[in-house]
Amino acid sequence: MIPTSLRKLPAVLVVDDEVRSQEALRRTLEEDFEVFCASGASEALAVLEREMPSAAIRIVLCDQRMPGTTGVVFLKEVRHRWPDVVRIILSGYTDAEDIITGVNEAGIWQYLLKPWQPEQLLLTLQRAAEVWRLQQENQRLSLDLRTAEPVLRKRVDSKQEKAKSSFGLGALIRAPGSPLNALCGMVERIAPYDLSVMVTGESGSGKEMIARAIHYESRRSHRPFVTENCGALPDTLLESELFGYKRGAFTGAVEDRVGLFQQADGGTLFLDEIGETSPAFQVKLLRVLQEGEFRPLGSNRVVSADVRVIAATNRDLEEDVRTGRFREDLYYRLATISLHVPALRERPDDLPLLARRLLDNACRVMDKPADGFTPEALACMAAWHWPGNVRELQNEILRMLALADAPLLGIELLSPRVRQIADRQPAAHLPGGPVLSGANLSGGLKERMEQLEMEVLGEAMRRHRGNKSRAARELGLSRVGLRAKLTRYGLEPDA
Incomplete structure (x- = not known):
């Protein structure tokens, strides 16, 4: 037996009652693994008890049908005593009940069938060794995070305070007699309540800064503030940006995408240039605001999101409502509170x-x-x-x-x-x-x-x-x- 201090390769325990199968597996694996062999469950347990104090064995590769017991029963015992070991069944039988039992009760990572291909078997065990390494790294990081929780919490609190000082009401520059003072007073009063807000004003006057101030003065300040310029995208792209989509929903959708409504869950979504949206899109947005839920493009599943919506425009939306360019019901849904940002002049x-x-x-x-x-x-x-x-x-x-x-x-x-x-x-x-x-x-x-x-x-x-x-x-x-x-x-x- 090689001393523990000299071992460099990950170790695998092969459990098979056929000696020729043991030898074939050893020859396939020995260049990349240190291979231990056992002919039955009792012999395998003895090997594990001897080697596991030094955490030597990372993988158990076990035949399903052995004298006196099955691979699933043996691996249930391994799972109970050494839960970090990656467990693999190697069998010549495709009994569905055995597979289901192995996965559910013994925590089987892979169920391989005989006859096996050397390259495929080697690749599977290399992946299993990486799974074991990641498990150990995850446990170490979890322990580090628990130890560092007070420090991390202090850092998060400090960053939240810095964000509030950078984007809250204190960041708005104004003189003692400024028209902004009344606006800031209104922001301070409405920020704690989850009401939709419509911010109006000329382009470049600071509507987004007012929206950020509302967010950072609210109870949602620790959650995301997400922005979207509705005037910069056509309806189809805007819909996919806000609601997300599933892979294959349209040409070019090669992967699932989470929409901005989901990204802003628990926080605030700022819709700039809302007055530039089309009546067709306004209908879809109204339904989301009324129901609090939506369906990503190409999906049958309804998604809910808890989002406060702040909209902004440089248009006269009341005039647009009168002319029919903007839906009246959407306007009143968005403009529970209306704020006007004065121009710089x-x-x-x-x-x-x-x-x-x-x-x-x-x-x-x-x-x-x-x-x-x-x-x-x-x-x-x-x-x-x-x-x-x-x-x-x-x-x-x-x-x-x-x-x-x-x-x-x-x-x-x-x-x-x-x-x-x-x-x-x-x-x-x-x-x-x-x-x-x-x-x-x-x-x-x-x-x-x-x-x-x-x-x-x-x-x-x-x-x-x-x-x-x-x-x-x-x-x-x-x-x-x-x-x-x-x-x-x-x-x-x-x-």
């Missing part, structure tokens, strides 16, 4: 704060530092009407940062369509009033720039009612830097 006080946050994000993404915006650039951005809303502002800031050569981003970096507001209108009409006007300035360039800077600082402090932190964020300065400038120009109250 309706939030002038938010723009400096939002621009600063977007600039910080852009600096991280592009790995390029910047200190902020010049007063002229901020004033020009505040004067633009932003038809693309926050998305357009984000793209503008990315462009400015990419072109910038100085720490402060100036008006010359703005795209022509935004900068034209400064060229087309008198400077005094831009936000900040006389800040951009040189008509009343005197002296050389340095003196005029200082007068201009003093006007910008004074206007910012008046607009923010003396709050240095908010004024500093708007101007792209640190609070210490702002205070130094206020002191220099005699604008500091304590000076």
